Amino acid sequence: MAKVNHETILKTGRYQGLSLKGTEPELVLRLYQFMLRLRMCEESIITEYHPADEMRCPTHFCVGQEAAPAALSVLIQPEDYLFSHHRSHGYYLAKGAPLRALLAELYGRDAGANGGKAGSQDISFSPSRFYSGAILAGAMGIAVGAALGLQVKGYPKVAVTGFGEAALDEGLFWEAISFASLHKLPLVFVCENNRYSTYSPLWKRQPADNLSERVASFKAKTWTLFGNDVVAVHQVLAEAIGEARAGRGPCFVETFTYRWNGHVGPEDDDHIGYRPPEERAFWKANCPILLLEEQLLAQGWLTPARKDAMLTEIREELAEAFAFAKRSPFPSVTDWRDLNCSPSSPVADRLLLDANAETFNHDQADAIPAPY
Ligand SMILES: Cc1ncc(C[n+]2csc(CCOP(=O)(O)OP(=O)(O)O)c2C)c(N)n1
Ligand SMILES: [Mg+2]
Known part of the structure; x- marks a missing residue:
């Protein structure tokens, strides 16, 4: 594939590039387990959202976009920082923040990560050094400050900021990359390019589909890749985080991926007609979990019995966490x-x-x- 972008990816048909060559079974199974847990977590929230209507905060689901959070989950260290945009659940779990506190937060309960007052798109969990924010590119500005703090203290730690491609519609992104590059900050920008900002495709918002090229002109190292190949995403993010950790300045990784759900909430918004059906079908056929699972089964690293055991364990964890969230009291502060x-x-x-x-x-x- 010459130039990687949504247009060229759509022309390639089913992705054939995922390879387990040179990988460790244990690591790849961790990536798989993370994606499965995240997918099942999102699907359970979707099921519980309506008609119960007990979760009252706007929620942006990341079904279909599990690969980048999965890769980060095995690369990021407890003392690193992770800042996310509104589509936050994958990043939250990637940083090792607790599932119970995520669900309790969505239910507005005192035991939530933020006492039930932040909800899904502004959730944070300080003990895990995880923060998200609903203002596009807003958390990124804070990530720059965190990276500067790490640099001043001389720690070999990194800050990572995960966001959608619409952050590059914002001035703050360009200020962030400029400052981070000028000062060689230990900051990794993870751009999940899913082609859309709410209902607007990139081609209606920007004059050219060359985000990484423009970022490279700020002297940051950049990578662009098909974002549903979790093995490739892991490889690239490992390199980028390694560069930043070694003090060689900020890195920008652009992963091309796709959200399966509507922009916000469990409701389908495809009746609006902003996404061609063939495009949606292409990305479902190229599900990141499926692409990896096929290779794992072919290699014999995963068996149907092992998969069943994983599913059971995750189902039990989710059932327990939902029960905890629902029985937790509401905050009492008035x-x-x-x-x-x-x-x-x-x-x-x-x-x-x-x-x-x-x-x-x-x-x-x-x-x-x-x-x-
Ligand atoms: C400063 C600012 N402008 C506009 C919005 C409204 N808004 C919320 S989400 C969103 C689209 C974001 O698209 P992208 O960053 O690509 O992430 P995605 O939703 O595709 O994951 C917009 C425009 C906002 N939250 N903040
Ligand atoms: Mg987007």
Whole structure:
């Protein structure tokens, strides 16, 4: 395949390139297990979403896009940072954050990762150094700061930021890559190019389909690849993370993939007609789990019995986590100040409390004591 992009990929028919040559069975089975767990987690949330309507937050599903999170799950270390966009569940699980807290968060419960107040697209889990955000490219700006912090402290750690290709419609992306490249920050940009921003294809938003070429002009290392070959995605991300960890500056990896669901929620939005049926069929036929599973079975590294055992284990884990989420109490806080005021940020608290005062000081330059 000469130039990899959505157009050329669609012309290739069924993907034949996934190869297990030179890979370790244990590692590849971990990738497979992760993708299976993520897929089943998303499918269970979809099943539980309607008609129960107990999860009340907007939720963006990543069915079909399991490969990049799977690869990250085996490459990223506990002290690395991971920042995600709104389609967050794969990245959340990739960083080792707990399933129970994810589901409890979606149900708005106190035991949720953020006490039930962030929901799916803004979920974070600090103990795992995982953060997401609904503002396009917003979390990426914070990832730049985290990478700068790691560099200043001299740690051989990396920050990774995962996002959709529409982040490159935003100015913040170009500021982030420029700053990260100039300062050789240990930052890996993972762009899951699924061709669409909500209902708009890339060709209606950008003059050319050459995102990686443009990024390369900022002197960042770039890779573009078919994103449903999890073995290839793992190989490329291992290289990119290795480069960033060794202090050789930021890397940009563009994986071409596809979301099976509508943009948001479990509802199908294909009646709008923004995605050709042949395109959807192509990507379903090239499911990342299926492509790997075929090779694993052919190689004898996976047997139907082992697959059944994995399915049972994941089903049990999901059933337990859903039961936990549903029986957990709702948060009891009713005063907004208890949510926003923290002893660790006294200046912010004072500003918030000032806002209630009759004589609010609008000249906050005076109100804030000089920090140094
Ligand atoms: C700054 C900003 N502008 C617009 C939006 C509305 N919005 C939410 S998701 C989305 C599309 C995102 O597409 P992409 O980044 O490619 O990720 P995908 O949904 O395809 O995974 C848009 C435009 C937003 N959240 N933030
Ligand atoms: Mg997209």
